[in-house]
Amino acid sequence: MNWKDTPKTELHLHLEGAAPPAFIRQLAQEKSVSMDGVFDRNGDYQWADFLAFLATYEAACEVLKSPGDYQRLVAAVLEKSAQTGVVYTEISVCPDFCGGGDLGAWREYFDAMCQAADASPVETRFTVTAVRHFGPEQARITSAVAAQTAGHMLTGFGMGGDENFMNPADFAYAFDQAREAGLGLTSHAGEIAGPQSVIDTLDHLKVSRIGHGVRSIEDPALLARLADQGIVLEVNPGSNVALSVYPDWPSHPINALRDAGVKLSVSTDDPPYFHTDMVAEYDHLHRIHGWGASDFAASNRIAMQAAFCDEPTRTRLLTTFQEP
Ligand code: HPA
Numbered sequence: 001m002n003w004k005d006t007p008k009t010e011l012h013l014h015l016e017g018a019a020p021p022a023f024i025r026q027l028a029q030e031k032s033v034s035m036d037g038v039f040d041r042n043g044d045y046q047w048a049d050f051l052a053f054l055a056t057y058e059a060a061c062e063v064l065k066s067p068g069d070y071q072r073l074v075a076a077v078l079e080k081s082a083q084t085g086v087v088y089t090e091i092s093v094c095p096d097f098c099g100g101g102d103l104g105a106w107r108e109y110f111d112a113m114c115q116a117a118d119a120s121p122v123e124t125r126f127t128v129t130a131v132r133h134f135g136p137e138q139a140r141i142t143s144a145v146a147a148q149t150a151g152h153m154l155t156g157f158g159m160g161g162d163e164n165f166m167n168p169a170d171f172a173y174a175f176d177q178a179r180e181a182g183l184g185l186t187s188h189a190g191e192i193a194g195p196q197s198v199i200d201t202l203d204h205l206k207v208s209r210i211g212h213g214v215r216s217i218e219d220p221a222l223l224a225r226l227a228d229q230g231i232v233l234e235v236n237p238g239s240n241v242a243l244s245v246y247p248d249w250p251s252h253p254i255n256a257l258r259d260a261g262v263k264l265s266v267s268t269d270d271p272p273y274f275h276t277d278m279v280a281e282y283d284h285l286h287r288i289h290g291w292g293a294s295d296f297a298a299s300n301r302i303a304m305q306a307a308f309c310d311e312p313t314r315t316r317l318l319t320t321f322q323e324p
């Protein structure tokens, strides 16, 4: 079975983390920026563990310096999305890399990204993401920038980065500010850290979705809470295996989470870093976890129901994911 043409939604995709290595190398060459340590001998991104991954990620972002660079990047990322059957995507982007949190600069960068998204057949929304290890004060600045440009294609706010840095409660102000601006909320949790991280995120950040959340499987009471509240997990199995959250694909708890009544969707996170794409994720889920067309349609419907988009778009796209 080839899943390439199966229509897909993707709720969890980092713009900078989706940059093809060749794209970053090309920009580095154009700008004469050194990329020492970013690539391995094969030209792939080089990293050994989660913190090294974050460091390489930030080093690669050094070449993304102008609105034009971001326009090209969004175009390249959406081209890959379209090739892999994605019809609706939410791309997270970090304003810290787009003018350091300056509102005027961010507007220019974001306009350029929207131009590329407008030109793509993939229905696209953007979520602004704060980087946890940049701290609560920077997260406030990031969410203020998001709040002031909310609407149109900017529909969500989230947080990634080092999950062990400080506590979700420290970031409550940033999330309150984004919520008041009408943005949908998601945050990474239960990926590197255990279930308490998910509990604290739900309690203090009041998100409707969790990025990853897979380690909720370690706490039955939390699973019941997730199911009860209808919280949607943005599950990225290939990322979890690449980052050694689980030793291999068969150990991934995606079916156990689903069997516990937890709503979940499937995404790629930072595909070139983890040597994956949406077709590979579907292929592994089919071969290793027994997913078939109706399972994919169901997870895509869950994703569309949880998507940070307007109702006409949701209604239109939900019809794409009928039971086969
Ligand atoms: N986890 C946390 N932060 C991130 C990730 C991730 O998988 N990808 C990009 N930023």
Ligand code: ZN
Binding pocket: 012, 014, 160, 188, 211, 269, 270
């Ligand atoms: Zn992520």
